[in-house]
Amino acid sequence: xxxxxxxxxxxxxxxxxxxxxxxxxxxxxxxxxxxxxxxxxxxxxxxxxxxxxxxxxxxxxxxxxxxxxxxxxxxxxxxxxxxxxxxxxxxxxxxxxxxxxxxxxxxxxxxxxxxxxxxxxxxxxxxxxxxxxxxxxxxxxxxxxxxxxxxxxxxxxxxxxxxxxxxxxxxxxxxxxxxxxxxxxxxxxxxxxxxxxxxxxxxxxxxxxxxxxxxxxxxxxxxxxxxxxxxxxxxxxxxxxxxxxxxxxxxxxxxxxxxxxxxxxxxxxxxxxxxxxxxxxxxxxxxxxxxxxxxxxxxxxxxxxxxxxxxxxxxxxxxxxxxxxxxxxxxxxxxxxxxxxxxxxxxxxxxxxxxxxxxxxxxxxxxxxxxxxxxxxxxxxxxxxxxxxxxxxxxxxxxxxxxxxxxxxxxxxxxxxxxxxxxxxxxxxxxxxxxxxxxxxxxxxxxxxxxxxxxxxxxxxxxxxxxxxxxxxxxxxxxxxxxxxxxxxxxxxxxxxxxxxxxxxxxxxxxxxxxxxxxxxxxxxxxxxxxxxxxxxxxxxxxxxxxx
Amino acid sequence: xxxxxxxxxxxxxxxxxxxxxxxxxxxxxxxxxxxxxxxxxxxxxxxxxxxxxxxxxxxxxxxxxxxxxxxxxxxxxxxxxxxxxxxxxxxxxxxxxxxxxxxxxxxxxxxxxxxxxxxxxxxxxxxxxxxxxxxxxxxxxxxxxxxxxxxxxxxxxxxxxxxxxxxxxxxxxxxxxxxxxxxxxxxxxxxxxxxxxxxxxxxxxxxxxxxxxxxxxxxxxxxxxxxxxxxxxxxxxxxxxxxxxxxxxxxxxxxxxxxxxxxxxxxxxxxxxxxxxxxxxxxxxxxxxxxxxxxxxxxxxxxxxxxxxxxxxxxxx
Numbered sequence: 001x002x003x004x005x006x007x008x009x010x011x012x013x014x015x016x017x018x019x020x021x022x023x024x025x026x027x028x029x030x031x032x033x034x035x036x037x038x039x040x041x042x043x044x045x046x047x048x049x050x051x052x053x054x055x056x057x058x059x060x061x062x063x064x065x066x067x068x069x070x071x072x073x074x075x076x077x078x079x080x081x082x083x084x085x086x087x088x089x090x091x092x093x094x095x096x097x098x099x100x101x102x103x104x105x106x107x108x109x110x111x112x113x114x115x116x117x118x119x120x121x122x123x124x125x126x127x128x129x130x131x132x133x134x135x136x137x138x139x140x141x142x143x144x145x146x147x148x149x150x151x152x153x154x155x156x157x158x159x160x161x162x163x164x165x166x167x168x169x170x171x172x173x174x175x176x177x178x179x180x181x182x183x184x185x186x187x188x189x190x191x192x193x194x195x196x197x198x199x200x201x202x203x204x205x206x207x208x209x210x211x212x213x214x215x216x217x218x219x220x221x222x223x224x225x226x227x228x229x230x231x232x233x234x235x236x237x238x239x240x241x242x243x244x245x246x247x248x249x250x251x252x253x254x255x256x257x258x259x260x261x262x263x264x265x266x267x268x269x270x271x272x273x274x275x276x277x278x279x280x281x282x283x284x285x286x287x288x289x290x291x292x293x294x295x296x297x298x299x300x301x302x303x304x305x306x307x308x309x310x311x312x313x314x315x316x317x318x319x320x321x322x323x324x325x326x327x328x329x330x331x332x333x334x335x336x337x338x339x340x341x342x343x344x345x346x347x348x349x350x351x352x353x354x355x356x357x358x359x360x361x362x363x364x365x366x367x368x369x370x371x372x373x374x375x376x377x378x379x380x381x382x383x384x385x386x387x388x389x390x391x392x393x394x395x396x397x398x399x400x401x402x403x404x405x406x407x408x409x410x411x412x413x414x415x416x417x418x419x420x421x422x423x424x425x426x427x428x429x430x431x432x433x434x435x436x437x438x439x440x441x442x443x444x445x446x447x448x449x450x451x452x453x454x455x456x457x458x459x460x461x462x463x464x465x466x467x468x469x470x471x472x473x474x475x476x477x478x479x480x481x482x483x484x485x486x487x488x489x490x491x492x493x494x495x496x497x498x499x500x501x502x503x504x505x506x507x508x509x510x511x512x513x514x515x516x517x518x519x520x521x522x523x524x525x526x527x528x529x530x531x532x533x534x535x536x537x538x539x540x541x542x543x544x545x546x547x548x
Numbered sequence: 549x550x551x552x553x554x555x556x557x558x559x560x561x562x563x564x565x566x567x568x569x570x571x572x573x574x575x576x577x578x579x580x581x582x583x584x585x586x587x588x589x590x591x592x593x594x595x596x597x598x599x600x601x602x603x604x605x606x607x608x609x610x611x612x613x614x615x616x617x618x619x620x621x622x623x624x625x626x627x628x629x630x631x632x633x634x635x636x637x638x639x640x641x642x643x644x645x646x647x648x649x650x651x652x653x654x655x656x657x658x659x660x661x662x663x664x665x666x667x668x669x670x671x672x673x674x675x676x677x678x679x680x681x682x683x684x685x686x687x688x689x690x691x692x693x694x695x696x697x698x699x700x701x702x703x704x705x706x707x708x709x710x711x712x713x714x715x716x717x718x719x720x721x722x723x724x725x726x727x728x729x730x731x732x733x734x735x736x737x738x739x740x741x742x743x744x745x746x747x748x749x750x751x752x753x754x755x756x757x758x759x760x761x762x763x764x765x766x767x768x769x770x771x772x773x774x775x776x777x778x779x780x781x782x783x784x785x786x787x788x789x790x791x792x793x794x795x796x797x798x799x800x801x802x803x804x805x806x807x808x809x810x811x812x813x814x815x816x817x818x819x820x821x822x823x824x825x826x827x828x829x830x831x832x833x834x835x836x837x838x839x840x841x842x843x844x845x846x847x848x849x850x851x852x853x854x855x856x857x858x859x860x861x862x863x864x865x
Contacts, residue, residue: 050823051631060630140598147602148632151583155591205632223719224631224638225823226815253713254823255810257697261712262813265704421828466593 041546042247043528046262046271050254052228055211055219056204057192058137058149062390063447063537064272066188068250071538072230073120074190074213077111077130077171078183082532082540085292088348089536091183095125095191095214096171099183101490106178107161111186113169117237121212123195127165132194134163144197146204156188158452180490184450216241216542217248227251241542244530248541263287263523269546274523276333276394282523291519292533293337293344295449298393300383300402300441300513301458303431303472308440309379310472315411316510318367321360322409323515328401332394335521339514341507342455343448346535351500353507357514364409373410380412384442389420391445393518399443402515430465431472441513442471449537451495455502456483459511479505552856556849567841568620572613575833583629583828603629616834625835630827635835638820643802643839645720646809646816649740650801652733657741657801658794661748668749669756680749687746693807696739700811703735710735713813720815736812740805744797751793755786788855795851802847803840 045068053065057074071079079094095114102108117125135142137153138160159179166172175182196212197204209222216236221229228250232243251268253259259271260278264285274282279289302310309315325338340357343350365374373379385399386392403413416439418426427444429435436442448454457468460483461475482502489495507514520533530543583599591599600606604615619626625635661684668680704712716722716729723729759765759782768778809818817836824832 050826054632147599151591151595151599154595158592208632221718223721224633224641225819226714226719226721226813251714251813253813254826255813258700258713258811258813261697261700261704261811265700265708265710265712267704267711267713468592 040244040246041527041548042249043245043270043541043544043546044249044251044268046251046253046259046268048254048256048259048272049252051225051252052222052250054148054152055208055222055228056146056149057133057190057211057213058152058188059190060148060152067538069219069228070190072215072217072248072541073211073219074192074215076187076189076191077113078187080187080534080536080538082534082536082538085532085534087535088295088346089534090348091187094187095130099186101180106180106488106490107175109173109175109182110166111171111173113171114237115169117214118235119193119196119212119214120218120233120235121193121196121199123193123212125191125214126168127171128168129191129194130171131163131165133189133191134160136192137189143202144194148204153189157185159185177487179487180495181451181456181487184452187450216243220247225252241540243542244545245541260523263525266525269528270522270524272522274521276335278523279333279335279521286526287523288526288528290522290524290531290533291335292535293346293517294520294535294537295344295347295447295454296391296445296518296520296537297339297342297344297448297514298391298398298445298516298518299339299342299443300515301427301444301471302512303436303440303442304474305431305440305472308431308472309381310440312371313509314367314371315373315379316513317355318364318371318409319406319411319513320355320357320510321364321367322405322411323402323513324359324405325357325516326359328398328516331397331401335519336393337517337519339516341503342512342514343503344517344535347503348496349454349499349503351504353504355508355510357507361405361409368410375410378410378412380414381441382414382416382437382439384416384418384423384426384436384439386418386420386423386443389423389445391447391518392420392443393445393516395443398516402513427471428465428469430470433465444471445518447537451486451499455499455506456486459483459506474511549856553853556852560845560849563845564842567845568617568838569613571834571838571841572616574837575830576609576612620835620838625838626831628824628829628832630823630829630832635831638832639817639836639839641720642815642817642820642836643843645715645723645814646802646818648723649733649736649809649814649816650798652737653740653801654744654798656737657744657797658748660741661745662752662790664745664749665752666756668753669760672753672757677753681753684746684749684753687742687744688750689746690742692739692742692805693811695742696735696808696811699735699739715815736808736814739808739812740801744794744801747797748790748793752786752790755789756782759785784858788858791855791858792851795847795854799844799847802843 047064047068049061049064053059053061053069055069055073059065059070075094077094077096078091078099080089081092082089095117096111097114098112100110113127113130119125132144136144136146137150139145159175159182161174161176163171163173173182191214192207193212197207200206200210211219214237216233217230218233219228220231221227230248232245234242236242253262253271256273256275260274260282262268263271274289283289302316304311329336329338337344341350341353368374368379385395387396389395399415403415406413416437426435427442446453457463458470459474459479460468460470461480463470464473479502482498485498486495489498527547529545529547532543533539583596583603583605604612616626623636625639627633628635628638631638664680664684668677671677700712703710711732714732716732765778768781803817806818806822809816810822813819817840820832821836824836
């Protein structure tokens with residue numbers, strides 16, 4: 001309505017000018033008298049985080065942080081497409097309308113920036129803003145360098161070498177080596193307002209309380225450890241994504257039962273990660289459980305160190321055939337997708353592996369026998385697990401089920417239980433380290449949303465500790481060659497084909513024990529309308545409304 | 549009396565230093581990486597090293613303790629690794645919230661504890677004694693985490709009478725003792741009050757029973773003193789021991805309860821400690837534990853002084 005008035009007022013006056021003025025007056029009057037149909041409600045979300053994630057740009061608290069205080073208040077040059085529940089989520093233009101690599105020098109990327117975008121404080125978003133934000137993470141002597149944001153963001157952009165302003169709407173980024181996965185890395189980097197930072201005395205602490213990004217939501221209340229409130233950014237550059245709600249409230253509720261209680265008592269309308277044993281009663285009480293596939297993997301990362309039993313492909317395949325994944329799903333009240341590969345079924349990179357994961361203990365025993373194991377010579381091995389942890393779903397019952405399944409085919413598993421943070425340190429230290437205590441596998445869950453996090457970091461030969469997190473010391477020159485191809489294939493469709501080949505090799509060689517994918521469950525009040533759960537770690541809150 | 553207070557203050561100093569050493573060492577001895585709160589799981593070794601240097605974790609433990617203590621003596625408890633905010637302000641805010649909760653829990657617990665204790669002690673072996681004793685045994689025996697969940701299920705989820713989490717409709721920042729905010733405090737305060745109520749009731753029951761059995765009470769009655777007058781004597785005699793117990797219970801309440809504050813998401817010291825433990829936020833853990841320990845030390849000192857004021861025999865002893 002406003003747009004049509006503006007356009008109309010902008011046209012040259014014609015004959016019936018008086019009629020036009022009357023029409024204009026009527027339009028404005030009807031707008032003033034319109035009922036509060038724009039009031040679309042307040043959505044209160046109970047998060048699993050124990051504090052409001054960092055609000056300065058590069059959120060902490062992992063995927064949940066970026067979901068709630070990253071892609072809400074801010075944008076990246078490249079965003080994720082969160083508009084569909086039915087297809088894998090890919091990259092879409094954000095603050096950059098296009099990005100191209102120089103065919104003559106494929107380390108040189110040119111990003112064309114969106115015109116007319118302003119930060120929430122009113123200052124203009126330009127190429128200088130991009131360079132300023134990259135300096136915030138990478139240049140330790142820059143006044144705006146923030147160690148906390150650097151800790152989150154620097155590791156996400158390993159390919160970035162140098163960068164510069166070409167013109168107010170063009171930025172050039174030069175990678176250290178040709179790397180076609182740069183767009184996935186750049187999608188992590190949020191653009192904070194330099195002007196707001198200056199205005200607030202160049203203090204990131206002050207900025208955290210009154211942040212300014214270009215995103216669809218503006219932070220209006222920040223009560224540490226208790227509450228954050230956001231309202232729609234009406235001037236958001238993507239008009240289709242201006243939020244419909246009046247307000248979004250985030251409440252940290254780290255204890256699962258407290259989250260369920262808050263939902264049931266109406267204090268919140270939506271909770272992240274309801275415990276599986278609350279699902280039945282929540283559904284009976286009329287709450288919706290929303291789930292979807294997303295790039296998450298719960299796995300046993302196998303050691304390929306000399307002497308590990310998992311060096312024999314028959315043993316790896318036998319273990320993969322021994323797991324009753326459907327039984328595990330039933331145990332978790334349906335909050336799990338049985339693995340058919342390393343990527344979730346339906347992933348754009350799934351391909352057509354020939355090794356089919358399933359529950360076939362007889363075939364598993366046969367393979368194990370071929371490998372020389374049997375009742376007289378059982379395979380005995382140690383696996384590292386944690387009783388809880390971010391993304392770990394329900395690790396104790398899940399691991400115990402696997403232990404039983406493997407025992408049924410002749411693999412005796414002993415668990416070495418470590419607290420989650422300790423397990424993470426063990427994971428960083430590698431299978432050969434003393435910390436790993438000669439374990440031949442580690443139960444870990446992975447964010448697998450881009451080529452690096454999905455494949456490369458686990459398997460590239462030179463990414464063993466301390467350079468990376470190839471915990472198991474896997475090394476296959478053929479796989480490394482495929483990783484090289486991913487990095488030098490700049491056409492997205494052709495790159496996807498290479499990633500399919502990688503996944504097929506991964507599954508056909510049964511590189512890990514592929515068990516499960518989380519379903520990103522959320523429980524919500526029936527009043528929550530319009531939410532589309534994308535196949536992504538991040539979600540879009542813009543289309544949501546609250547029924548009365 | 550002044551000399552007594554000064555003597556106690558001097559005695560407290562080595563206690564305080566010992567507490568600071570234990571606070572510092574305890575958290576450092578726990579396994580895990582103190583930087584896990586700020587680093588993504590796949591942070592590069594260079595990033596990890598840079599952060600370790602930035603936060604001073606590359607220095608020897610003794611140096612870290614010295615620097616930390618020096619800052620503490622100047623009122624600076626450091627910076628929370630997870631939140632980036634000063635520990636002093638984080639702990640300060642949490643302490644205030646725990647204090648509010650503790651005050652209400654104290655009111656409930658001590659009032660009912662004294663009532664049940666005196667009733668049980670005066671009417672020993674009667675049905676009133678048995679009822680009062682049953683309530684106090686329930687108070688000390690029931691796991692208060694379980695009780696918290698039951699109260700939430702009944703009063704929040706099923707009946708919808710009271711909120712289940714939080715300190716107020718818009719957080720604790722604007723807390724005031726109006727009906728809206730008091731609704732948030734009822735369930736956590738009730739849950740926290742059951743243990744002190746039970747302990748105080750049982751203590752006072754035993755004290756009152758013993759005092760009533762003493763000769764001087766018989767003598768007072770024989771002299772014609774009214775029951776109320778006798779009651780006043782009983783209270784005076786029971787007070788020092790009862791106060792000591794109440795002081796200890798108040799200390800526990802002021803320290804917050806990790807379980808209760810987490811269940812109710814009450815933003816007090818317990819909630820803060822829970823978050824700090826899971827995030828391996830060493831500065832926050834050290835600061836919070838030190839403040840709570842010092843609270844205890846200070847409270848014990850106050851209780852000692854009050855006890856001595858009530859019963860001068862303690863000072864001469």
